[in-house]
Amino acid sequence: xxxxxxxxxxxxxxxxxxxxxxxxxxxxxxxxxxxxxxxxxxxxxxxxxxxxxxxxxxxxxxxxxxxxxxxxxxxxxxxxxxxxxxxxxxxxxxxxxxxxxxxxxxxxxxxxxxxxxxxxxxxxxxxxxxxxxxxxxxxxxxxxxxxxxxxxxxxxxxxxxxxxxxxxxxxxxxxxxxxxxxxxxxxxxxxxxxxxxxxxxxxxxxxxxxxxxxxxxxxxxxxxxxxxxxxxxxxxxxxxxxxxxxxxxxxxxxxxxxxxxxxxxxxxxxxxxxxxxxxxxxxxxxxxxxxxxxxxxxxxxxxxxxxxxxxxxxxxxxxxxxxxxxxxxxxxxxxxxxxxxxxxxxxxxxxxxxxxxxxxxxxxxxxxxxxxxxxxxxxxxxxxxxxxxxxxxxxxxxxxxxxxxxxxxxxxxxxxxxxxxxxxxxxxxxxxxxxxxxxxxxxxxxxxxxxxxxxxxxxxxxxxxxxxxxxxxxxxxxxxxxxxxxxxxxxxxxxxxxxxxxxxxx
Ligand SMILES: [Zn+2]
Numbered sequence: 001x002x003x004x005x006x007x008x009x010x011x012x013x014x015x016x017x018x019x020x021x022x023x024x025x026x027x028x029x030x031x032x033x034x035x036x037x038x039x040x041x042x043x044x045x046x047x048x049x050x051x052x053x054x055x056x057x058x059x060x061x062x063x064x065x066x067x068x069x070x071x072x073x074x075x076x077x078x079x080x081x082x083x084x085x086x087x088x089x090x091x092x093x094x095x096x097x098x099x100x101x102x103x104x105x106x107x108x109x110x111x112x113x114x115x116x117x118x119x120x121x122x123x124x125x126x127x128x129x130x131x132x133x134x135x136x137x138x139x140x141x142x143x144x145x146x147x148x149x150x151x152x153x154x155x156x157x158x159x160x161x162x163x164x165x166x167x168x169x170x171x172x173x174x175x176x177x178x179x180x181x182x183x184x185x186x187x188x189x190x191x192x193x194x195x196x197x198x199x200x201x202x203x204x205x206x207x208x209x210x211x212x213x214x215x216x217x218x219x220x221x222x223x224x225x226x227x228x229x230x231x232x233x234x235x236x237x238x239x240x241x242x243x244x245x246x247x248x249x250x251x252x253x254x255x256x257x258x259x260x261x262x263x264x265x266x267x268x269x270x271x272x273x274x275x276x277x278x279x280x281x282x283x284x285x286x287x288x289x290x291x292x293x294x295x296x297x298x299x300x301x302x303x304x305x306x307x308x309x310x311x312x313x314x315x316x317x318x319x320x321x322x323x324x325x326x327x328x329x330x331x332x333x334x335x336x337x338x339x340x341x342x343x344x345x346x347x348x349x350x351x352x353x354x355x356x357x358x359x360x361x362x363x364x365x366x367x368x369x370x371x372x373x374x375x376x377x378x379x380x381x382x383x384x385x386x387x388x389x390x391x392x393x394x395x396x397x398x399x400x401x402x403x404x405x406x407x408x409x410x411x412x413x414x415x416x417x418x419x420x421x422x423x424x425x426x427x428x429x430x431x432x433x434x435x436x437x438x439x440x441x442x443x444x445x446x447x448x449x450x451x452x453x454x455x456x457x458x459x460x461x462x463x464x465x466x467x468x469x470x471x472x473x474x475x476x477x478x479x480x481x482x483x484x485x486x487x488x489x490x491x492x493x494x495x496x497x498x499x500x501x502x503x504x505x506x
Contacts, residue, residue: 001389004059006240007330009248009277010169014391019239020275025061026238027053028230028274030247031123033070034104035089037299038111040283040320040335041290045244047321048280048329050117050442051392052242058439066233067120071101072127072209073201073222084219087208097209101125111300114317116442122233126225129232130211133220136228136262137199137213145261149190151202151216157195160257163264166195169256169277170249197254199224223254227262227273230255236263241274245281252277280329285310286336312337314457315344318444322347325394325441346402351446353405354437356412357430362423370420373407377425380404381432388440397436404433464493464500 004017019025029049032042049067056063074085090097109119126133137153140146145160146153157166157174167174174195198221203210210217230238236259243252259273282289285296298308306314315323323343327333380400387396407421414420421429437443463482470478483493492505 001386004055004389005391006276006278007391008275009279010272012171015276017276019061020237023060023062025056025063025240026234027056027063027065027240027242028226028234028238029065029067029120029241030226030243030251031067031069032104032108033074033085034101034108035074035085036104037301038104038108039290039297039299040303041244041246042108043111043115043300043320044283044324044329044333045242045280046112046117047115047324047442048392049242049278051325051329051394051440052240052278053118053120054442055388055392055440058435064122064234065118065120066122066124066230068226068229069101069105069123069125070222070225071098071105071125073220073225075222084207084209090208098127101127107301111304111317114304115300115321116318116444118442124229124233126220126229127209129225129229130220132228132232133224134200134211134213136224136231136258137220140199140258140261143261143264145257145264146199147192148215151218152190152198153200153215154191154196155199155254155257155261156192157197157257158193160261164257164260166257167253168272169253172249172253197221197223197250199258223251224258226251227255227258230273231259231262236266236273237271238274240276240278242278242280245279248279281332284332284334287334310337312341315340316446318446319344319347322350322398322443325443326398328391328393328395330391331395347446349405350398350401350437350443353401353408354433354445357408357433360408360412360415360426360430362411362419362421362426366418367422368418368420369422373410374421374425376404376407377421377429380429381435384432384436384440394441397441401433401436404429460491460502464502467493468500 005014006017007013008015027049029045031046032038046067049065053063053065071086072084075082084097086097086100089095090100093100095103112119137146140155141148141153144156146155160166161174165174200213200215200218200220202216202218207219209219211219230241241252241255256272260270263270284290285298288294288296290296290298296310298310300317300320302308302311303315303320304317306312319340323335323340324333326343326346383400384397387393387400390396411420411426419426463486467479467482470476470482486493486502487505490505491502494501494503
């Protein structure tokens with residue numbers, strides 16, 4: 001494919017990517033709710049849109065990439081009842097809600113940096129945009145698509161549906177939901193209809209995060225922040241809205257409705273918020289959904305350290321990135337130790353190939369052209385570009401890189417004898433390989449330093465285990481010898497209730 005096509009969830013088909021105002025591209029991605037450590041699902045969504053961002057930048061677009069931080073309004077129960085996720089965690093950790101948000105935002109950034117993601121241009125926080133959210137709620141009320149009950153404001157889905165189509169993104173047939181028995185709900189909730197959602201919630205007396213509003217003290221609903229912050233930084237209609245498939249309904253459906261309700265008096269601004277809605281698929285564990293209640297929700301930190309009962313070993317951040325890129329973003333991705341170990345091996349092979357490629361010096365050698373080799377290298381960049389243009393098919397790009405490795409190995413071995421491809425073809429190929437590896441896929445060579453750390457960690461674990469066994473057998477001579485000799489290397493051991501830690505003594 002010569003031109004970039006993307007799968008648009010809104011139209012349910014692949015479409016040519018044509019930005020509204022080239023060369024500018026506005027992209028908004030739903031970021032994390034910062035009340036816990038990031039897990040594999042967060043990594044997949046962030047990496048998916050990191051690839052989109054990198055590729056658009058490489059195509060010469062000027063991209064404004066906005067990814068929000070949800071630090072208020074996301075309730076434990078998606079039905080607009082129950083505690084706020086951030087506040088609940090604050091109570092558990094005995095912290096201010098803002099401390100919780102900052103702590104997990106820092107952890108999220110640390111993990112994403114480790115996987116070599118480019119940081120977005122703007123990371124707006126919901127709590128930093130309360131006045132704008134109040135204004136938007138007022139506008140929706142004025143336009144007749146919301147109602148106030150007892151200090152809370154709800155979006156009136158049936159009213160909106162009379163004029164627009166609620167459910168157009170998710171493909172849910174709202175007629176059916178709307179025809180559902182309204183009477184069942186009476187008295188159970190403030191909402192007039194089960195499909196309605198909160199724009200503003202009245203704060204109960206013990207709710208910590210609260211702001212003044214025309215409806216009394218309260219806090220914004222979860223969906224309104226994304227409509228408001230994307231409008232503020234990208235305008236009422238922009239190019240790409242991204243997120244995980246789990247956000248498609250109700251979150252993104254609600255965003256579209258809010259945006260159209262806000263802009264209905266200016267039809268030219270009504271474009272369902274974004275032109276292209278992109279969604280990455282979910283990650284499963286051995287075929288199962290992942291979740292805290294299932295005991296298989298592994299944080300990225302745990303992947304990086306190997307510190308989780310379900311993990312056979314630690315996996316480096318770049319191996320996790322590579323594993324995610326080995327599948328197309330719209331396919332489900334199943335992880336297991338076997339799958340991750342296979343990725344680790346493959347990534348190592350790719351790194352070795354890259355090292356060999358960089359070590360090849362084609363200059364001044366006799367050229368004996370091998371047609372097949374030449375062809376493989378010459379078509380490399382066009383092939384990779386065609387795969388990326390086909391809705392960012394990183395899986396095929398990676399497969400194509402592996403196709404080129406045997407040629408690289410042959411050339412590496414043949415150095416000093418004959419060189420089987422034209423030198424110019426080779427130089428262009430090397431440049432192209434770097435572009436794909438570093439710029440498009442955002443991979444990094446695993447450094448030798450990183451590998452050494454891994455080896456030292458492994459060796460220390462062996463030594464600590466031997467010492468523990470010696471102590472158990474009351475072999476004090478051996479356990480003291482181990483401690484003293486490590487101490488001579490400035491390595492100090494510290495026995496804790498959870499085992500023995502080690503660190504370098506300054
Ligand atoms: Zn969002």
